[in-house]
Amino acid sequence: xxxxxxxxxxxxxxxxxxxxxxxxxxxxxxxxxxxxxxxxxxxxxxxxxxxxxxxxxxxxxxxxxxxxxxxxxxxxxxxxxxxxxxxxxxxxxxxxxxxxxxxxxxxxxxxxxxxxxxxxxxxxxxxxxxxxxxxxxxxxxxxxxxxxxxxxxxxxxxxxxxxxxxxxxxxxxxxxxxxxxxxxxxxxxxxxxxxxxxxxxxxxxxxxxxxxxxxxxxxxxxxxxxxxxxxxxxxxxxxxxxxxxxxxxxxxxxxxxxxxxxxxxxxxxxxxxxxxxxxxxxxxxxxxxxxxxxxxxxxxxxxxxxx
Amino acid sequence: xxxxxxxxxxxxxxxxxxxxxxxxxxxxxxxxxxxxxxxxxxxxxxxxxxxxxxxxxxxxxxxxxxxxxxxxxxxxxxxxxxxxxxxxxxxxxxxxxxxxxxxxxxxxxxxxxxxxxxxxxxxxxxxxxxxxxxxxxxxxxxxxxxxxxxxxxxxxxxxxxxxxxxxxxxxxxxxxxxxxxxxxxxxxxxxxxxxxxxxxxxxxxxxxxxxxxxxxxxxxxxxxxxxxxxxxxxxxxxxxxxxxxxxxxxxxxxxxxxxxxxxxxxxxxxxxxxxxxxxxxxxxxxxxxxxxxxxxxxxxxxxxxxxxxxxxxxxxxxxxxxxxxxxxxxxxxxxxxxxxxxxxxxxxxxxxxxxxxxxxxxxxxxxxxxxxxxxxxxxxxxxxxxxxxxxxxxxx
Numbered sequence: 168x169x170x171x172x173x174x175x176x177x178x179x180x181x182x183x184x185x186x187x188x189x190x191x192x193x194x195x196x197x198x199x200x201x202x203x204x205x206x207x208x209x210x211x212x213x214x215x216x217x218x219x220x221x222x223x224x225x226x227x228x229x230x231x232x233x234x235x236x237x238x239x240x241x242x243x244x245x246x247x248x249x250x251x252x253x254x255x256x257x258x259x260x261x262x263x264x265x266x267x268x269x270x271x272x273x274x275x276x277x278x279x280x281x282x283x284x285x286x287x288x289x290x291x292x293x294x295x296x297x298x299x300x301x302x303x304x305x306x307x308x309x310x311x312x313x314x315x316x317x318x319x320x321x322x323x324x325x326x327x328x329x330x331x332x333x334x335x336x337x338x339x340x341x342x343x344x345x346x347x348x349x350x351x352x353x354x355x356x357x358x359x360x361x362x363x364x365x366x367x368x369x370x371x372x373x374x375x376x377x378x379x380x381x382x383x384x385x386x387x388x389x390x391x392x393x394x395x396x397x398x399x400x401x402x403x404x405x406x407x408x409x410x411x412x413x414x415x416x417x418x419x420x421x422x423x424x425x426x427x428x429x430x431x432x433x434x435x436x437x438x439x440x441x442x443x444x445x446x447x448x449x450x451x452x453x454x455x456x457x458x459x460x461x462x463x464x465x466x467x468x469x470x471x472x473x474x
Numbered sequence: 475x476x477x478x479x480x481x482x483x484x485x486x487x488x489x490x491x492x493x494x495x496x497x498x499x500x501x502x503x504x505x506x507x508x509x510x511x512x513x514x515x516x517x518x519x520x521x522x523x524x525x526x527x528x529x530x531x532x533x534x535x536x537x538x539x540x541x542x543x544x545x546x547x548x549x550x551x552x553x554x555x556x557x558x559x560x561x562x563x564x565x566x567x568x569x570x571x572x573x574x575x576x577x578x579x580x581x582x583x584x585x586x587x588x589x590x591x592x593x594x595x596x597x598x599x600x601x602x603x604x605x606x607x608x609x610x611x612x613x614x615x616x617x618x619x620x621x622x623x624x625x626x627x628x629x630x631x632x633x634x635x636x637x638x639x640x641x642x643x644x645x646x647x648x649x650x651x652x653x654x655x656x657x658x659x660x661x662x663x664x665x666x667x668x669x670x671x672x673x674x675x676x677x678x679x680x681x682x683x684x685x686x687x688x689x690x691x692x693x694x695x696x697x698x699x700x701x702x703x704x705x706x707x708x709x710x711x712x713x714x715x716x717x718x719x720x721x722x723x724x725x726x727x728x729x730x731x732x733x734x735x736x737x738x739x740x741x742x743x744x745x746x747x748x749x750x751x752x753x754x755x756x757x758x759x760x761x762x763x764x765x766x767x768x769x770x771x772x773x774x775x776x777x778x779x780x781x782x783x784x785x786x787x788x789x790x791x792x793x794x795x796x797x798x799x800x801x802x803x804x805x806x807x808x809x810x811x812x813x814x815x816x817x818x819x820x821x822x823x824x825x826x827x828x829x830x831x832x833x834x835x836x837x838x839x840x841x842x843x844x845x846x847x848x849x850x851x852x853x854x855x856x857x858x859x860x861x862x863x864x865x866x867x868x869x870x
Contacts, residue, residue: 173686180680180682184679289512289515300714302715315716432680433682436684437683437687440672444678
């Protein structure tokens with residue numbers, strides 16, 4: 168019985184973590200798909216959103232979940248500015264190095280985390296919401312239950328919001344014109360140009376949306392986690408691994424990739440050891456590159472073609 | 475012309491005299507501390523505490539009539555920088571005694587220089603055991619070593635809880651690993667069985683997988699060595715999973731500072747932690763120091779502050795008693811130190827493989843009604859300990 172309890176509790180934890188990871192990975196995959204750029208400042212944009220949520224909470228007592236609606240638009244505008252004045256000019260420059268943009272994002276990441284250290288010091292911060300350690304328990308609802316499972320309130324909230332945002336993104340990408348042009352640009356830039364898609368505008372919007380997703384992820388993470396200036400790196404890693412597992416730019420792949428990563432990490436932590444979780448993350452990353460170079464997206468595509 | 479030159483000479487002589495008179499009144503002491511970099515926060519706490527001690531000592535006439543002037547030198551938390559700072563202090567500034575630094579690795583580097591130059595060095599916060607295990611003649615240590623951090627906690631466990639099993643969770647850093655190893659060692663000595671011993675990577679988001687494992691193992695005691703944010707996350711998730719142990723205990727660091735309670739909120743209630751010092755402890759001068767610090771800087775100091783504050787008093791005591799300020803005499807004065815400070819009794823002893831080490835009681839604190847209270851040893855207690863611990867389900 169205890170073994171079942173352990174397994175189920177781990178699975179629940181992994182699933183929720185995966186849902187949040189997916190949100191980070193989604194933004195990165197979207198940017199990757201349209202701009203052919205790995206945004207290595209992704210985690211640092213998340214850090215910025217978390218600082219927004221933190222200050223709103225500390226100064227005005229605004230709940231981090233409400234901050235999603237403030238931090239996400241703020242980062243959207245920020246994304247437009249960055250795209251227009253930094254990324255687009257660099258994209259046009261001919262240079263010896265083919266990956267100028269990637270290098271630029273690395274630079275941005277350093278600038279952001281160092282600025283945060285200067286302005287906010289290296290202190291660890293968190294938003295101690297009143298419901299931080301509340302949870303729902305299986306035995307409260309079903310007293311005879313042989314096993315005890317618990318569902319953390321903030322984690323569940325974060326997970327549900329993440330799912331809602333993911334669904335909203337899916338509707339946006341499949342049903343709206345802008346969404347369709349984003350997907351068109353991701354599939355084939357030249358064809359999209361020929362068909363009259365304003366590719367530059369699409370790139371701007373995509374970068375903005377990518378940041379909206381990661382900003383939301385930041386606001387969802389801060390009630391269950393904490394914040395410090397150098398936090399970005401860790402989540403950039405997560406996003407990067409998910410993007411690779413998902414298949415370089417596939418949004419469906421990123422969602423599945425996020426869930427796989429979350430569950431895999433939790434399972435490693437329970438059955439091998441928590442110190443091994445980061446090792447597990449990179450093992451899965453390398454395995455994906457070797458055995459499934461196209462990522463999960465290639466499996467999805469193959470099945471579709473098979474029909 | 476002749477008169478002018480006499481006048482100039484006179485002025486010169488007078489100024490020389492006044493400079494030397496000034497030099498007689500002032501004792502400049504350089505202190506290496508991490509004022510930038512990751513340990514800057516602790517460097518800052520210590521700097522403030524040294525300054526409080528300096529003001530007090532100067533107000534009472536300084537050391538042998540000399541006013542103290544402190545010069546803080548930023549070591550950035552890097553051993554090689556700390557080393558070069560101390561080399562300059564000894565070789566160029568001819569400072570008779572050296573003290574300070576925060577981390578173990580920097581203290582170790584400074585200790586090596588001091589021993590080489592035969593200048594007494596007082597370690598203030600570096601806790602790694604081997605600094606005073608190298609048979610250094612000129613290195614003295616004020617703070618208890620890592621292996622003794624949990625001594626108070628162990629005596630509480632032995633007398634009150636009498637646990638049979640223990641689970642140990644720790645951060646995979648130097649500090650976490652050595653803390654956990656020491657605990658395994660002591661738990662075995664006390665006849666406890668270690669059911670779970672798990673490390674985690676600093677910055678982990680979700681501890682529920684290992685905590686579920688701990689829950690399945692049903693240990694009597696859960697012992698954790700973590701920094702503050704991980705400590706808060708751990709306790710929050712322990713509450714959420716309703717893991718009922720007889721005792722939740724932290725190994726100093728993250729569990730012993732007010733931020734732990736602010737972040738873990740009601741999940742921190744009744745959690746115990748080993749610590750070296752607390753603001754309400756009954757040592758003479760401790761409470762006054764803590765209140766003064768709070769008045770100036772709006773927050774209570776951590777034990778690092780008390781160590782720094784007391785270190786300057788030890789230096790004062792030693793320099794006052796020393797026959798001369800030659801290194802042999804200062805060393806002899808260190809050896810015969812026997813004094814009470816705000817940090818506790820100070821006496822440098824050679825025993826159990828250590829040389830010139832100060833041995834003292836370490837304390838246990840418990841979070842009672844949202845506040846850290848000292849509960850063990852009983853003679854220093856500020857409140858009665860709460861035991862047995864209420865089960866999570868019954869807490870409201």
